[in-house]
Amino acid sequence: MxxxxxxxxxxxxxxxxxxxxxxxxxxxxxxxxxxxxxxxxxxxxxxxxxxxxxxxxxxxxxxxxxxxxxxxxxxxxxxxxxxxxxxxxxxxxxxxxxxxxxxxxxxxxxxxxxxxxxxxxxxxxxxxxxxxxxxxxxxxxxxxxxxxxxxxxxxxxxxxxxxxxxxxxxxxxxxxxxxxxxxxxxxxxxxxxxxxxxxxxxxxxxxxxxxxxxxxxxxxxxxxxxxxxxxxxxxxxxxxxxxxxxxxxxxxxxxxxxxxxxxxxxxxxxxxxxxxxxxxxxxxxxxxxxxxxxxxxxxxxxxxxxxxxxxxxxxxIANDRKIDIYIVIAKEERRADALKQIQQLRDRGYRVDYPLAPTKVARQFQAAEEAGASLAVLYGDEWPQLKIKNMATAEQELISQLA
CATH class of the missing domain: 3.30.930.10 (Bira Bifunctional Protein; Domain 2)
Known part of the structure; x- marks a missing residue:
């Protein structure tokens, strides 16, 4: 119809x-x-x-x-x-x-x-x-x-x-x-x-x-x-x-x-x-x-x-659509920790997205790029440390927690 x-x-x-x-x-x-x-x-x-x-x-x-x-x-x-x-x-x-x-x-x-x-x-x-x-x-x-x-x-x-x-x-x-x-x-x-x-x-x-x-x-x-x-x-x-x-x-x-x-x-x-x-x-x-x-x-x-x-x-419109942070969940056992962090970031006014279902890491980084994210934050083998990737420069670093 x-x-x-x-x-x-x-x-x-x-x-x-x-x-x-x-x-x-x-x-x-x-x-x-x-x-x-x-x-x-x-x-x-x-x-x-x-x-x-x-x-x-x-x-x-x-x-x-x-x-x-x-x-x-x-x-x-x-x-x-x-x-x-x-x-x-x-x-x-x-x-x-x-x-x-x-x-x-x-x-x-x-x-x-x-x-x-x-x-x-x-x-x-x-x-x-x-x-x-x-x-x-x-x-x-x-x-x-x-x-x-x-x-x-x-x-x-x-x-x-x-x-x-x-x-x-x-x-x-x-x-x-x-x-x-x-x-x-x-x-x-x-x-x-x-x-x-x-x-x-x-x-x-x-x-x-x-x-x-x-x-x-x-x-x-x-x-x-x-x-x-x-x-x-x-x-x-x-x-x-x-x-x-x-x-x-x-x-x-x-x-x-x-x-x-x-x-x-x-x-x-x-x-x-x-x-x-x-x-x-x-x-x-x-x-x-x-x-x-x-x-x-x-x-x-x-x-x-x-x-x-x-x-x-x-x-x-393209700039308005961009998000601040994409959370990459490389290990499903870290999902609960990631979700807790996501809520804290959203409460502070950041635009944050993440995969709703288990997804390959490469596909998650692709999603971060398509969303125009400034940063990608990886929850993976480094836990409790987090790997941060600057999506514009591709530079990466390990941190103990998100500021």
Whole structure:
């Protein structure tokens, strides 16, 4: 029996790569003083129907549970975060800088860079309305990718301002209830046939296409880039007014990260969602917020694409897999003594392995080499002395006991 379509089995090699990604995510988020949190994988379906937009709702893994509740596996984290913060915001000093690493599910067509489950890093800042928070968040996103070894020649952060387009629609006297659909159509410009986008936009097609071609002017985005320039990160970003983001709750600056070669889907994306917490709390809590998500599927593909980044990952994984000591049991009557020593070493934090069954000595030394052990310790004819072999230099010595 095989796994379900769009779902992955993580064998040791794949699991090591996944954990490498998780470790880099966690390391950089903590470097920026973000604290980790987590939400449940299952939520009320209504949470997504109210706040995520029609496209996400159509992709839900949802069902009726045994308590007759309509529930869904989470397709994203932001609605959960907004729900949690709306309920507990008085318990925390502002601004909040939170991150999470979790698994998410969307029932959608499988294609390159898109499965039906994925893991993603979510980083959010809550309680700060100023542009400095937007700059900090994008700086974090850039540094996360730099931690893997990517440089400015490998990826670009395309930034935009959703308010630019809501102002545009307001000037055109477009009813507010049509905005979400039109913004989604603009967001898909270039990713679907021009005729299809024009059909969705109707009379707005020509002015929208002209604006996308000429580019829009935004003082806010100019200040944003200047802020990143102070960090020395301006070369990683470009203004692209065509970035809108498809989710309905975005309100201000939005951004997406792409590889420079244009081979892959967006590596990451996010933006401001200042109204979402208020909407979920029936206006009892008003808190500006912004965040981004970075998925493991496209990121993993991009790592494999860039040779020096891939080599860095494989080297780190190989080093992490190495053990400190391999205990060679040459005489089975010494096994009990060896096991006692093994437990003492493990209690002190050393990575130790040994043969679970009687094995030829040559094969045990081979196992020590394959495990990347620094030392091999032989329990044999020399007992109560131990023979120590440095696996890197092949030097050997006799000692009375392990230090």
């Amino acid at each position: 095989q796994s379900l379509p769009g779902f992955r089995d993580f064998l040791p090699e794949e699991c090591a790569r996944r954990n490498y990604i998780f470790a880099r995510w966690r390391e950089v988020a903590r470097r920026y003083s973000f604290v980790e949190w987590e939400g449940p994988p299952l939520e009320a379906t209504e949470l997504y129907k109210k706040k995520s937009g029609a496209e996400i709702v159509d992709q839900l893994f949802n069902f009726t549970d045994k308590g007759e509740r309509e529930v869904a596996l989470r397709p994203e984290l932001t609605p959960t975060l907004a729900r949690v913060v709306a309920a507990h915001e008085r318990e925390f000093k502002k601004p909040l800088k939170w991150f999470s690493i979790g698994q998410f599910f969307r029932y959608e067509k499988q294609q390159r860079g898109r499965l039906r489950e994925h893991f993603q890093l979510n980083c959010d800042i809550l309680g700060e309305a100023g542009l400095a928070a937007d700059i900090e968040l994008v700086a974090l996103c850039i540094d996360v990718l730099r931690a893997f070894g990517f440089g400015e020649k490998d990826f670009v952060v395309r930034i935009s301002d959703r308010e630019f387009w809501t102002d545009f629609l307001r000037e055109k006297d477009v009813p507010v209830d049509r905005w979400d659909g039109l913004l989604q159509a603009i967001d898909k410009f270039g990713r679907e046939p021009r005729e299809k986008t024009a059909e969705k936009l109707g009379k707005l097609a020509d002015p929208v296409f002209t604006t996308l071609k000429t580019g829009g002017k935004s003082e806010k985005l100019g200040k944003f880039v200047d802020g990143l320039r102070v960090f020395g990160l301006a070369d990683f970003v470009s203004i692209d007014i065509g970035i809108v983001r498809g989710l309905a709750y975005y309100t201000g600056i939005v951004f997406e990260v792409f590889d420079r070669a244009g081979k892959f889907r967006a590596v990451a994306g996010g933006g401001r969602y200042d109204n979402l917490i208020g909407q979920l709390s029936d206006s009892s809590v008003s808190l500006p917020a912004l965040g981004f998500a970075m998925g493991d599927v496209v990121l993993g593909e991009l790592i494999q694409e860039i040779p020096h980044v891939c080599q860095g990952m494989e080297k780190a």
